[in-house]
Amino acid sequence: MVSEFTTLNGIVLTPAVPKPLSHWQPPPPGCFKWLRGCPENRSPNDGVLVKRKKETLMASMWHQPKLVNDGRVRLKRWNPKKVQGNFLAWCSWDSICQPIEAGGLGFRESKNFNKALLAKLTWWIAAGRDSLCVNALRSKYKVQANWLGGEPCKNASPLWRAIEKLRDVVKKGACFVVGDGSSIDMWKDPWVPWLEGFIPTPKDSTLPITDLPVSNLIDPATRKWKINVLKELVDSNSLEAIEKIIIPLQPLQDKLIWTLDPCGIYTVKSAINCCLTPRTSYSPADSLWKQLWKLKMHERLKVFLWRMGSNALPTKQRVFQRTGYSDPMCPLCGVEEESYSHLFLHCQMIKPIWFGLNWGLHSDNIPAANHQELLNFVVNPPLCPGVSVQQKTLKAQTSIQLALTLESIWNLRNQVVHNNAQVNHLVIVKNLEERIIEHFNILNPATCCNTLLEVLPRWSAPPPNSVKFNVDAATSKNGFTIAAIARDDTGFVIHCWSKSFPTTDPLIAETAALLWALEIARDNCFSHILIEGDAKICIEALAEPEKVPWRIQTLVSNIKCVALDFNVCSFYWVPRDVNALAHSFAKFASSQDFCFSCNSTNLPPSVHEVWIRDLLALSS
Known part of the structure; x- marks a missing residue:
């Protein structure tokens, strides 16, 4: 019990009296004196840099009413420097808070952020985190084994009531x-x-x-x-x-x-994305936004393309549509209204820029009538039909060139509108070409071409008196087919095994193939073995226990247990080309209706061809 004369940092602490959340009041400013300068200074206790700001700390310790959260968003979103005034936003706050797959920016709503941070305390209580604070709370409120499904505690503090209120969020994952x-x-x-x-x-x-x-x-x-x-x-x-x-x-x-997290650890991000953010049904067109943020270009260009694709560029036509006044005509030519298609493609002052570049493009022929079609034209540029080894690089270069051209046109328009600048097409095209070359050098397409001249990775034989297993998994009618191939130090195929595994998760199937290879080696009395697979997550999980996905935690534990039965047991990740023999055998076995096994004398033709290729590469 706290006496009324107890003080902390000059603040009088009074006994806590439970009050309903409607009487919520923010903590006094003096409580955060010790936080002054936290983002810059180090903690006096352990020297760890404190990165969380005061608002994040408050959101993780107090349940904040919706009115408080909305007020903070309104203040920072609409006019952060003034208490009142007019402000024109081209995108609503709700649309910006949508996931990037749905055309938003993935911002976190203040209310959901507060809930996710408090739900972390709920998770710690449920998981029995070993800390002084959690142990004290569990002891005070007598937390039992079935606490997540129990009744709320009566006469509890506001913090504990907020923690119990978020048990439904924790139960979802x-x-x-x-x-x-x-x-x-x-x-x-x-x-x-x-x-x-x-x-x-x-x-x-x-x-x-x-x-x-x-x-x-x-x-x-x-x-x-x-x-x-x-x-x-x-x-x-x-x-x-x-x-x-x-x-x-x-x-x-x-x-x-x-x-809801691959590694089984509660994170605020996963709670917001999966539990607190309303799930909307995405249309096939929404994949365009995902492709946008994966483009290999500067982030500023991506944001510009997002503004254009979201119809958030303040063209004169858009200003006229939103406000009802202003001149909607194009500031460059003054002939037509300043729509997206006119400004970026059909304006007479813009056409020389497209034609002046090295490809001499006639912008009137570009099939884009609105902002969405313009974005699709940049993200998925039309290329010449046919298979090319540099198709991926060519697409990335074309997207960069188109994005830089559109941004250059928008910057020119702003200079004319705000600074009455004169249009000089030669200077504009010259500067644009220099920027394009600069971005191409960063992309470094020469590296992509030089990799074709390098020696491709190939399968290598194990040390003498050792056996190497190559494992893989392939989809089948009833789930997955896992396969294992054993070869000696000469590359000779000792035996090939396959069986069906009832799962729909490829990660579980790949890990089960590693465990099955160990069991086969133990049954055949192999003492020195090496196991290779092309599932990088599975191999890394064996080396880094803290990064084991929860779906394969038990399998990884079993693999480590069985591996102790061998004198030498090593696991290696190899690319798909090196693991081609196991991949081709798993693919063949998945088409069979029974567990298929063979040796070097009766290999399927497709598998035998890959084996001969490995032997030739081994002898060269």
Whole structure:
């Protein structure tokens, strides 16, 4: 209990009295004296640079009402330097907050940002984070195992009520990874990541639900599911989803993970994108925005193209349409209204710029009648038909040249409107060509051409008395087909194996292929092995435990467990060309209706051709 005479940094601390959120008041300014200069100075305790600003810290510690959040957005968005006044915005705040795939900029709404930051505290409470603050809160409010689905606490502080209020947000992504299953209740805790709500559906809904640990569903001898027991308890959809859960070979502790992040770690970004931002149905045209932000050009050019594609450039025609006054005629020629197509393509003062460049383009022939078609013309420029080794580079160069030309025209228009500048086409074209060459040098197309002259990577033989496995996975009718090929130090194919694997996730299939290769090597008494695969995420997960995707955490744990049975066991990532033999064999086996295996004497023709190619490269 805090006495009324207790002070902190000159501020009198009074006993906390719970109040409804409608009485919310911002904390006193004196509470943040110690934050003065935080973005520039270092913390006096550990010297870590404090990067979060005061507003972010406040949003992560207090539930802020909608009125406060909207007021902050209104102040900063519309007129940050004045309390009142008029301001014309060409894009609404809601449209800017849309994801970039939908034509927005992906800005975070203040309300959702506040919720996502507070939900992080909710996640820490649910996951049992080992920290002084979390332990104190869990102890004070007596947090139990099923806290996420429990009733809210009465007579709690405003912070705790805000934390409990966001449990619904956390429940959208919180799920247990089965270790030994002893701490997971089958009917109350989320533990099946492929089901909605992460909880299985009982086969008979009329029966009473009793406490049942998931450990009772696992056979301790074989470390597999008790299928007969599950068939009596859950429906067919739940049974199919549970069978996809891989049980670790050695019992581990059950772990709560955040399924909306690849690594299972709660992040504010994932919470906003998946839980708090309304999901809209994107049309096929929305992929144009995704392509825009992937262009290899300066970010300023991308923002200019986004403004043009969003109809946010303040042309005179747009100003006249929005305000009802001003002259809508083109400031360059004064003949037609200043629309997008006229300004950038059909104006008589602009045509010499297009024709004066090295390609001598007649802008009247460009099929673009509005801002969206202009953007599509830049992002997907029309190229000559035919296959070319430099098609990708040529497309990137053309997009850069078109974007720079459009930006140069817009800058010329602004100089004429605001500075009464004179149009000098020779100077404009000369400066534009220099900028284009500068951007081309940054793109460095010479590197793309020189790579064709380099020696392509090829398969290499393992050390003497060692066996190298190449693994891969290919899609099939019932999920995936995983394949493994063993070769000795001469490149001779010892054997090829394949089998179907019931999953729709390629990452799980590729990781399962690595584990299966280890099991094959152990069954064949190989003591020195090397395993190669072209799935980089899987190989990196074995070397960096903190970056293991949650979907393959159990598989990675099993791989490390089985790898201890060998004298030498190494894993390597190789490009697809080096792993071509395993890739071709997996592709062939996926077309078969049975588990296919063979040796060097009966390889399929397509696989045999790749093997001979590897042998020739090995001997050269």
